[in-house]
Amino acid sequence: MKCWICGDEAKTGEHLVKASDLRNYFGKVDQKMPLFLHTSHRRNVRLGSTNADRLKSKALICNRCNSALTQPYDRAWEHFSEYVQTKLSHSPALGYIDLARVFPVHTKRMAINLQLFFVKLFGCRIVEDSVPIEIEPFAQALVHGKPLPSVHLGLAIIPTGTDKKVAGVSPLEGLEMDGKTVYAIWLYSVGTLSVFVMFSLLPKLSKSVRWWRPSRRIRNLPITRAGRW
Numbered sequence: 001m002k003c004w005i006c007g008d009e010a011k012t013g014e015h016l017v018k019a020s021d022l023r024n025y026f027g028k029v030d031q032k033m034p035l036f037l038h039t040s041h042r043r044n045v046r047l048g049s050t051n052a053d054r055l056k057s058k059a060l061i062c063n064r065c066n067s068a069l070t071q072p073y074d075r076a077w078e079h080f081s082e083y084v085q086t087k088l089s090h091s092p093a094l095g096y097i098d099l100a101r102v103f104p105v106h107t108k109r110m111a112i113n114l115q116l117f118f119v120k121l122f123g124c125r126i127v128e129d130s131v132p133i134e135i136e137p138f139a140q141a142l143v144h145g146k147p148l149p150s151v152h153l154g155l156a157i158i159p160t161g162t163d164k165k166v167a168g169v170s171p172l173e174g175l176e177m178d179g180k181t182v183y184a185i186w187l188y189s190v191g192t193l194s195v196f197v198m199f200s201l202l203p204k205l206s207k208s209v210r211w212w213r214p215s216r217r218i219r220n221l222p223i224t225r226a227g228r229w
Contacts, residue, residue, distance in 0.1 A: 004124075005061055012063055015056055017167050018078065023050055024082065026165055057124035072113050084155070088157065096221060097220070114153075115153060122138065131172060131174065150199050152198045153195055156194045158194045166189070183200050185197065
């Protein structure tokens with residue numbers, strides 16, 4: 001299989017939920033303390049490692065793109081996720097995240113990297129699920145480290161509704177017009193911390209989520225709380 005980012009031979013599957021999120025949230029995972037995977041096809045699939053292939057996308061990327069090219073994007077999310085998980089637990093009424101506090105150095109660059117982490121995950125889902133969205137703009141954004149204007153993020157705090165620990169991604173839902181996908185959305189969640197990831201070519205965005213993308217006004221990333229929908 002070819003890497004969907006650069007076209008080279010690919011053997012690496014990307015975690016659909018970042019391994020660091022799984023480790024930080026669930027703690028030690030092994031055969032005695034496993035995770036249980038639920039999909040639309042099977043439930044209670046026992047996993048003895050956060051590196052299990054079942055947790056990875058079937059849309060493969062090459063080792064260079066996985067390690068060298070996109071590693072800064074992974075690290076941006078890893079740092080942001082850890083920061084938010086810590087700060088939100090102590091500031092339940094916080095309405096936004098000041099990115100300059102999360103990333104005191106190179107704030108603008110890190111904000112772009114934060115979006116590109118989800119651009120990579122979105123591209124993997126487009127390829128794996130054969131979604132009719134042009135993949136080349138996603139690949140080029142990753143290669144050149146440029147923000148992708150069609151992808152918006154919505155940071156949200158959503159109660160899990162259970163006393164069990166839950167993490168995962170939702171099915172991708174979209175809207176087609178004249179055979180072309182103009183809108184698609186999915187949810188990335190680890191406990192109550194969730195991110196709506198949206199692709200949109202529509203002129204207006206839904207107001208149920210407080211959307212964000214890297215721009216000149218990047219400092220504050222708004223938080224959507226469950227009461228808005």
